Amino acid sequence: MQKDIYVELARMNAEGLDAALCTVISASGSTPREEGAKMIVRTDGSIMGTIGGGAIEKAAIKEALEVIRKGGAQKLEYKLNTNGELGMICGGDTEVFIEAVLATPNLYIFGAGHIALPLSQMAVMVGFKVTVIDERPEFANEERFSQANTMAIEIHEAYQRISIGKGDYIVIVTHGHKGDGVALEGALKTTAKYIGMIGSQSKNKAVYERLTNKGFTESDFSRVYAPIGVRIHAQTPEEIAVAILAEIISVRRGEL
Numbered sequence: 664m665q666k667d668i669y670v671e672l673a674r675m676n677a678e679g680l681d682a683a684l685c686t687v688i689s690a691s692g693s694t695p696r697e698e699g700a701k702m703i704v705r706t707d708g709s710i711m712g713t714i715g716g717g718a719i720e721k722a723a724i725k726e727a728l729e730v731i732r733k734g735g736a737q738k739l740e741y742k743l744n745t746n747g748e749l750g751m752i753c754g755g756d757t758e759v760f761i762e763a764v765l766a767t768p769n770l771y772i773f774g775a776g777h778i779a780l781p782l783s784q785m786a787v788m789v790g791f792k793v794t795v796i797d798e799r800p801e802f803a804n805e806e807r808f809s810q811a812n813t814m815a816i817e818i819h820e821a822y823q824r825i826s827i828g829k830g831d832y833i834v835i836v837t838h839g840h841k842g843d844g845v846a847l848e849g850a851l852k853t854t855a856k857y858i859g860m861i862g863s864q865s866k867n868k869a870v871y872e873r874l875t876n877k878g879f880t881e882s883d884f885s886r887v888y889a890p891i892g893v894r895i896h897a898q899t900p901e902e903i904a905v906a907i908l909a910e911i912i913s914v915r916r917g918e919l
Contacts, residue, residue: 668701668712676766679830681706683727687714688738689758696757704761706731714759727761732917736762766830767792768856768915772811773818773846774837775802778861782834782904783811789912791832796821799838818842822849829854832911834891836861844870851883857914859891859907888914 668684675682687700702712702720704727714720719741730737739759770786772779775797783793793811797803800815807813814821818837827833833855835846843860847870850858860867867889871879892906893913 665699665701668703671703671711672764675703675705676764678828679766679768680828681731681766681830682764683730684762684764685714685723685727686760686762687757688760689756691756704728704731715757719757719759723759723761730761730763731765734763734765736760769794769827769831770834770911771796771825771827771831772834772836773797773821773850774835774842775799775807775813776836776838777900778836778903778907779834780807781901782836782907783808785904785908786911787811789908794825797837818845818849822852827853827855829856831855832857832859832914834859834861834907834911836891840866840870844873847887848874848877848879851879851886857888857911858886859888859910861891861903862889864890 672682672684683704685702685704687696687698690696690698696713696715700714702710702714702723704710704724708724708728710724714723723739726737726739739761741757741759768791770791770793772783772793772795775795779795783795786793787810794814795803795808795811796814796816796818798815798817803813803815805813833850835843835850837843837846843862847858847860871884888910891910892903893909895902895906897903897906
């Protein structure tokens with residue numbers, strides 16, 4: 664089982680999925696599980712493994728979800744008697760260490776223009792693996808984006824080459840409405856955790872109308888953060904990048 668725990672964590676990391684690992688680090692007296700017992704808690708509250716079941720496991724899952732949201736780690740101490748907070752009667756004491764196991768999230772930026780440049784730089788600083796996609800090689804190149812992967816290809820071709828999972832993030836800031844529409848069409852066919860598109864409400868409405876004719880629905884569009892970014896009255900490319908990244912971080916931490 665312990666080996667399976669680590670195999671599952673590796674699988675989740677490869678798919679860009681966050682989790683928490685709960686480990687019994689101390690067990691004295693009569694306790695449900697011995698030292699070293701482990702349990703994975705996923706972001707939806709589902710688990711793999713066990714640290715004893717019952718009230719102790721329920722309490723640990725609740726705390727683990729907070730650890731995932733905030734990052735970091737936490738040590739919990741439980742007294743398993745009628746006077747303890749869990750009301751258990753085992754008669755022992757146990758300590759559980761909970762640590763966030765956060766995958767390196769992928770951020771795919773469609774468009775390599777003036778907003779993409781500061782956004783990619785800031786995103787790398789806060790722990791994202793960034794890929795910038797633009798059909799113009801003079802924009803999407805390693806010289807401009809030294810800390811990011813670049814793909815100088817057509818948008819529809821990019822979607823054929825990359826695999827975007829439910830732990831990934833998409834930002835659409837192309838140099839035209841047509842490019843935004845193509846990028847959004849591809850994005851809505853993925854399970855990405857975040858899809859953000861720049862533009863005014865009227866412009867985005869026009870993009871939605873074109874995609875409606877292709878079979879997309881209001882439910883699909885409800886996944887899109889548009890206009891993109893938190894409202895901070897941003898004006899410069901750098902300020903707009905800050906607004907976008909703030910929204911992405913809020914989504915990642917479960918605040919939006």
